[in-house]
Amino acid sequence: MSVYAPGAGVRVRTPVPDELWHELLAESDHDALPSQTPGWRAAVCAHGWRDATRLYTWPDGTRLLVPLVRSTAGAQAEYASWPVGWGVGGVLGAHDAVTPDRARAVLRDLAALPAERVYLRPHPASTAMWDALVPPGTRRNPRMTQILDLEGGFDHVWRHRFKGKLRSAVRRAERAGLTVEHDGTGRLLPEFDRLFELSLDRWDRQSDEPAGEVRRRVRAKNPATKFAAVAAHLGENCRVWLARHDGRAAAAVVALHQGPYVVYWQGAMDKARAAPTYAAPYLLHLVIEDACAQGARALHMGDTYPGTSVTRFKTAFGPDEYHTAGYWIPGAAAGVRAPVQHEREGMRSS
Helix, strand or coil, X not given: CEEEEEECCEEEEECCCHHHHHHHHHHCCCCCCHHHCHHHHHHHHCCCEEECCEEEECCCCCEEEECCEEECCCCCCEEEECCCCCCCCCCEECCCCCCHHHHHHHHHHHHCCCCCEEEECCCHHHHHXXXXXXXXXXXXXXXXXXXXXXXXXHHHHHHHCCCHHHHHHHXXXXXXXXXXXXXXXXXXXXXXXXXXXXXXXXXXXXXXXXXXXXXXXXXXXXXXXXXXXXXXXXXXXXXXXXXXXXXXXEEEEEEEEECCEXXXXXXXXXXXXXXXXXXHHHHHHHHHHHHHHCCCCXXXXXXXXXXXHHHHXXXXXXXXXXXXXXXXXXCCCCCCCCCCCCCCCXXXXX
């Protein structure tokens, strides 16, 4: 354990034990995403990263936590919160604790790390503040995030959020003879992964990139071991929903839960079976209905690219769109850096 004061009386502790992290989750009024939990850190660290999470404590007792990992490969270290493809890390603290002054202190500390660069992906709601604070030389990685407000319950969402064509698709799915189950033990992951393989083939065919490029890139970012690690470390908070038709898997959704938030993390389907039965929209509608029944405030639908089929699919559910960002912050070892490669996920359509 390392504890030191980088200035202005702020003390930094690293690594951060799970019990302290859970205290911060409680202080945040349960306003954290599944990707801001110790279980998510463990899943990231199962894929070639080392824990470097930092806990900042001010003289008045205010605490902020930055979920952070360090790369274990290459001559220059790279720190990330989280690595691209692993979602929101950012800064976690009590309500109203992440003020501009405290955020500046965190940025100064991150920029002093022995790395060429540090990637910070804050919560979507705080993008405007971080845009104004990041230091010179920072590269902005723009994202578009869709979030469905669940306030008012499922009946309200059904009537006022879902598009008319989506409601029609759900009714048709109810007559199509689908059977649905969901599980939080990882038991359904092999069937999800088979559908994910079919989706990879489809996204690759739909792309104008060289054959195999989308498949290679998306699979490299989303290996089967990643899904297995998240399921293992999040437990019941990682749930796989699976729809079958005539006994064969047609579509699947992986949903993540944390406090008042549900995250539509991944979707996959066998289009030949799912399209005629509307299995994909039907499954996501069930996830939303279940989230409302559990008292969730919002469904985070992840990042998409405007104009893609996956964006159109999600838009039918009536989410709000947020233009967010991740930030490549120059570290203490920064020199001449290659241009930032923005994350692309191919044709991720459910």
